[in-house]
Amino acid sequence: MEAKAKLRYVRLSPRKTRLVVDMVRGKKVQEALNILRFSPQKAASIVYQLVGSAVANAEQKGVADVDRLFIESISVDQGPVLKRFMPRAQGRATRIRKPTSHITVVLNEK
Template identity: 55%
Template sequence: MGVRKKQMAERLKEERKSVAFAKLNNCPTSPRKMRLVADIIRGKKVEDSLNILKFSSKEAARRLDKLVLSAIANWQAKNEDSDVAEAGLFIKEIRVDGGSMLKRLRPAPQGRAHRIRKRSNHVTVVLGQTNNTEVN
């Protein structure tokens, strides 16, 4: 490995240690449906986003609710001495990427068949922390 590549990899590794995130891979929901819910909570405070997800009627909201709770637990594991309510956590980044597709055939008239694509997605939630330190 080259020197610059190694330095960049170590720098990215150090940055990743300070960020709390959670991933959900191969979620059996289409990415389009998951993005509808993800767009609602992007950039909101953690408490507000959990309330929005709790009262949403969409099935993708249940999965995102558990994922946000997992990201909060990951943040608490890194910052044992800090309190979640005082930290001012917010959803810094939420990405929904397409996952693998299950391809199935459905019978069609006159001996033909139509292809059905059962889509899945990968969701990544990154939490950010607002700095509430005031300088007098």
């Protein structure tokens, strides 16, 4: 039985988040949570919570054995970019781009 969790508009760069997501794709849930727990990246803690949420969704759906769950698919899509301006010398301004991401996790039983 399939369980999903989505996190949208999270203030992380999709490029940096994909590096974290690639470490856990296809792994068992317990192994993935251990990898994410000890990973120093900012995205790791957010993906850790999202995988935990997907496990809770699986329990709510009545999955027979949570220990048999694995990450069937996990993807990071680009969200809208927040554009800000930073004052610079001589009256100029430069643009600051603050990217956002949409993360989707799908768990399934092996």
